[in-house]
Amino acid sequence: MRDSILPATIKSAQLVLRKNDTGVFTKPGPHQYPHQWNWDSALIALGLSYFDLPRALLEIRSLLSGQWQDGMLPHVLYHGMPSDYFPHPDFWEIEKSPNAPRVQTTGITQPPILASIIRLINEKQAIPDFIREVYPRLLDWHRWLHTYRDVDKTGLVCIIHPWESGTDDSPRWLKVLEGIPIENKLTFSRGDTRHVKENERPFPQDYQRFMYLIDLFRKSSYNQAEILAQSPFVVQDVLFNAILHRANLDLQVLGAAIGENTDEIDGWIALMNANFNRRFWHDDDGLYYDFDVVAQKPIRVNTATIFLPLFAGLASQKQAKRLLKAYFNHPDYYGNNECVLYQLTSASQSLFSWDPRRYWRGPIWILMNWLIYQGLQAYGFIAEAEKLRDDSLSLILKSGFREYYDPRDGIGCGSVEFSWSAALAIDWIMQDL
Ligand code: DGY
Numbered sequence: 404m405r406d407s408i409l410p411a412t413i414k415s416a417q418l419v420l421r422k423n424d425t426g427v428f429t430k431p432g433p434h435q436y437p438h439q440w441n442w443d444s445a446l447i448a449l450g451l452s453y454f455d456l457p458r459a460l461l462e463i464r465s466l467l468s469g470q471w472q473d474g475m476l477p478h479v480l481y482h483g484m485p486s487d488y489f490p491h492p493d494f495w496e497i498e499k500s501p502n503a504p505r506v507q508t509t510g511i512t513q514p515p516i517l518a519s520i521i522r523l524i525n526e527k528q529a530i531p532d533f534i535r536e537v538y539p540r541l542l543d544w545h546r547w548l549h550t551y552r553d554v555d556k557t558g559l560v561c562i563i564h565p566w567e568s569g570t571d572d573s574p575r576w577l578k579v580l581e582g583i584p585i586e587n588k589l590t591f592s593r594g595d596t597r598h599v600k601e602n603e604r605p606f607p608q609d610y611q612r613f614m615y616l617i618d619l620f621r622k623s624s625y626n627q628a629e630i631l632a633q634s635p636f637v638v639q640d641v642l643f644n645a646i647l648h649r650a651n652l653d654l655q656v657l658g659a660a661i662g663e664n665t666d667e668i669d670g671w672i673a674l675m676n677a678n679f680n681r682r683f684w685h686d687d688d689g690l691y692y693d694f695d696v697v698a699q700k701p702i703r704v705n706t707a708t709i710f711l712p713l714f715a716g717l718a719s720q721k722q723a724k725r726l727l728k729a730y731f732n733h734p735d736y737y738g739n740n741e742c743v744l745y746q747l748t749s750a751s752q753s754l755f756s757w758d759p760r761r762y763w764r765g766p767i768w769i770l771m772n773w774l775i776y777q778g779l780q781a782y783g784f785i786a787e788a789e790k791l792r793d794d795s796l797s798l799i800l801k802s803g804f805r806e807y808y809d810p811r812d813g814i815g816c817g818s819v820e821f822s823w824s825a826a827l828a829i830d831w832i833m834q835d836l
Contacts, residue, residue, distance in 0.1 A: 408800060409832045416825035419804050420450055423822050424458075427482060428465045432806060432818030434598040437486040439466060441478050441513035442569055443823050445520040446770065450826025452524045453833050459524065460533055463517070467540050469508045471500070474547030476515070476540075477508035478566060489594035490617065500625035510617070510625045514569045514646040515544060522653040525660075535661050541654055542668075548647060549671050551627040554696055558674025559639045559682055560647060561696055563630055564616050568640050571613075572605045572762040574750050575640075575704045579695055582635040583612040599806075603760050603816045637696040641683050642708040645715040646774075648675045652716075679717045689725040705730070705751040707737065707771050713778025723782045731787060745794045747772055748810045759809045760816050766807035769795050769824040773831070792831050799828055 423430040428439035429447045436443070444466045451459035469480035481492040483506075492507035500510065518541045525534060552560035562568050565576045585608055596604050605613070616636055623629040631637055651671050658665040683691040685701065690709045692701040710726060712718040718726070734740035736751045743752060743759075750757055750765050758764035772791045779788035798808045798815075804824040806817030 409796075409835075412796070412799065413829055413832055416450065416804065416828045417454060419820045419825035420447065420822055422820060425482070425484065427461070428480070429462060429822050431822050433820050435595065435806070435818040437488050438484060439469075439480040439482060441466060441476060442516050445517040446823040447826045449520050449523060450822075450829040452527065453829050456524075456528060456530075460530070463521070463537065466517070467537060469504055469506050470540055470544065471502045471504055471508075471547075473502040473551070474543035475502070475512055475551075476517070476544045478511050478513040479509040481507040483507065487594050487597060489592065490614070494591070495617065496621040497625065499621060502625070510620050511564045511567050512544075512548075513567060514643050515548065515650045516646050517541060518545070518650040518654040518657065519646075522657055525657070531661060534657050538654075538657060538661060538663065542658075545647070545651060545654060545671065546667070552631075554631055554637070557678040557682065558671055559644050559678055559694075561631070561637050562640050562643055563620070563634055563637060565613065565636070568638075568643055570642060570706070570708065570749070570763050572609060572764060573704075573706055573708075574754055574756040574764060575693055575702050575706055575708070576609075576636075576638075577704070577756060578702065579636055579638060579697075580609060580612045582697075583615050585611045585615070589614050589618055599817050603807075604762055635697055638702070639682060639694040639696060640708075641691045641693050642711045644675065644679060644683075645708075645711040645717060648672065648679065648717060649715040651675070676717075679712070680722075683712075684722065689722075689729050705736065705754065707747055707749045707751075707775065710747075710775045710778060713782055714774045715778075716781065718782075720782065723778075723784070727784060727787065743810045745798060745808065745810045745813055746791055747775060747794075749807070759811055760814075762807070762817065765810065766816055767794075767798065767810050768807050769799070769821075769827050773827045776831075796828065796831065799824060804828070 420429060423433055430437050431440050431443040444462055448459040448462040469477050495510050497503040497510045548560045554561055565571050591614060619634055620630055651668050655665045655668045682694055685692055691712055692703055695702050713723055730736040732738045735753050737747050745767055748765050749763055749768055749771055756764055759766060772795045776788045776791045798813050801813045802815030804821050805815030806821040808815055
């Protein structure tokens with residue numbers, strides 16, 4: 404199948420990226436996501452780098468143009484594009500912050516995968532001048548995370564909104580979100596159910612709570628200390644910290660390559676190494692749980708992010724083996740069975756809230772498979788890694804470049820022509836050629 408079909412898949416993936424290209428940035432999806440999203444953009448740049456390196460670097464420059472003066476790199480840049488997307492730029496009221504940039508952005512961040520992607524691009528084609536140009540900006544962002552989001556000086560950083568996790572509607576947030584009152588409803592009109600079916604998007608009460616948090620941030624003028632002190636949602640997230648750790652390791656390599664002193668980054672890495680397993684690993688269940696900072700207790704919900712520490716090299720070989728045996732290959736959790744034919748469901752099938760077509764409640768995401776694939780490879784679980792890649796490419800061949808897929812029948816859900824599904828397919832296929 405590979406030889407005959409895969410070159411055609413690369414062509415159609417390139418077409419998706421070209422079609423979503425506005426000239427300055429690439430939309431994650433043509434209708435559902437018409438602006439520039441932070442981690443989407445990094446992954447898109449990786450895909451673009453295989454056939455148009457200058458355009459890939461422009462994608463990254465455009466993203467960095469939204470950096471706040473204190474270093475925060477926002478989750479969305481609007482770039483003045485008119486659209487029916489909600490929340491629209493004015494909703495955020497970022498001008499209340501003295502740190503807001505000139506371009507319109509949201510007031511929260513997203514998983515910091517950018518340094519890792521730049522390292523991957525540099526390994527294919529050396530870009531030393533570009534690294535010199537962007538290194539200080541990357542360092543500022545990582546420093547902002549370690550300065551403003553490390554509440555207990557453990558080197559582990561917090562997120563303040565489910566959207567900062569990138570896994571927006573994950574069942575990990577349900578219990579934490581329950582603490583948010585929704586009696587005094589904010590009035591707004593959702594845009595996300597215009598282009599995608601309602602049963603594939605977040606429930607109304609969860610969306611209300613997403614907006615409640617944004618309202619709290621704008622009332623606090625985006626003052627991080629004030630938000631951390633007041634917000635009911637302050638979480639140390641396994642995925643976010645694993646990605647940050649891997650990004651710090653990659654930033655260290657990039658810094659050394661251009662002759663920079665990396666002592667500060669070395670310090671962040673050492674702290675994370677010392678505290679990650681202590682905080683997140685639960686030996687009784689043999690997996691990683693996020694930590695609710697407000698309640699000071701673990702969030703005991705099993706989702707695919709339990710495998711992310713492998714992407715960062717933070718799990719021991721013994722922990723990785725346990726995760727694989729007890730969960731990854733187990734038909735009650737993430738393994739295949741008579742109902743689930745593809746891997747990897749984004750939340751464990753054992754959860755009461757498992758919902759195979761709803762945003763992050765169960766569907767397969769190409770990005771999650773790609774991240775976990777890297778981790779499995781690094782730990783020597785080659786057969787499992789290959790299965791994730793093959794399942795991902797089969798889903799794409801069956802249903803196109805969709806945002807997510809039903810793990811039972813491979814039906815595509817969410818946005819059509821989803822850019823990172825195209826970009827990561829290019830990366831997977833090109834690595835093999
Ligand atoms: C949305 O609008 O649902 C986005 O996922 C936020 O990042």
